[in-house]
Amino acid sequence: MKNALVLVVGLALSAGPVLANDYFSPPWRGEQNTVIAEWDTWTGFNTTPAPFYPDSWASIPTLLASPDAQAYDTAQYYAAYDGHNDVVELNGIGQIDFLMPNFSGELFTEIWIQLTYKVDQPTDLSFLIDTSPYTDDINGPQLEGAVTHADGWVTQAYSFTILPSVDSEMIALDFANSGSVPVYVDDVIVESVAAPEPTMLGLLSAAVFAVIRRR
Numbered sequence: 201m202k203n204a205l206v207l208v209v210g211l212a213l214s215a216g217p218v219l220a221n222d223y224f225s226p227p228w229r230g231e232q233n234t235v236i237a238e239w240d241t242w243t244g245f246n247t248t249p250a251p252f253y254p255d256s257w258a259s260i261p262t263l264l265a266s267p268d269a270q271a272y273d274t275a276q277y278y279a280a281y282d283g284h285n286d287v288v289e290l291n292g293i294g295q296i297d298f299l300m301p302n303f304s305g306e307l308f309t310e311i312w313i314q315l316t317y318k319v320d321q322p323t324d325l326s327f328l329i330d331t332s333p334y335t336d337d338i339n340g341p342q343l344e345g346a347v348t349h350a351d352g353w354v355t356q357a358y359s360f361t362i363l364p365s366v367d368s369e370m371i372a373l374d375f376a377n378s379g380s381v382p383v384y385v386d387d388v389i390v391e392s393v394a395a396p397e398p399t400m401l402g403l404l405s406a407a408v409f410a411v412i413r414r415r
Contacts, residue, residue, distance in 0.1 A: 224345035224357035226312040233303040233394040237267035265301035303394040306365040316386040328372040337363040
């Protein structure tokens, strides 16, 4: 049995690899037991069961397992949209899952997610998190930073804390409540750290937070 954390966030209008739109890096980046992966060009993007891989990723120390991603249903790739190259459109039931391997054996896993997107009217962003092994102790999200760019695209960062540290997690980026409103995602950066104590605790803030079990 896996754990699924569903988070809905209201969206307003408007020492690793070199990363595009990297505005809000976690304080522990580049330290021991960290993993970082970036999806920017969406190379290999597809909506079949076959996974595709990040443009770049790194871990300290080296992990054998690689991060990957999988897209579903109405998700679509565009070579260019509104002045940005390599963009994925999500709407309706469109969804992308990001699988991140971690270092286990510590008390906490902390997750940090940055994404750059554009949406023409307010909609809801959902994160759904599955952990392996199972745990239902997931705190978050905490909005760590947000910037609206001159061209109307937005970059935001969110953090989560998982207790205890887990071997891996699947993080779904889902705009299930957007209906016919398209949401365009330029890039996504996912990072994790296994630590003996959290450097930050995810707070519920104004977000809607629920924990369900997926069988």
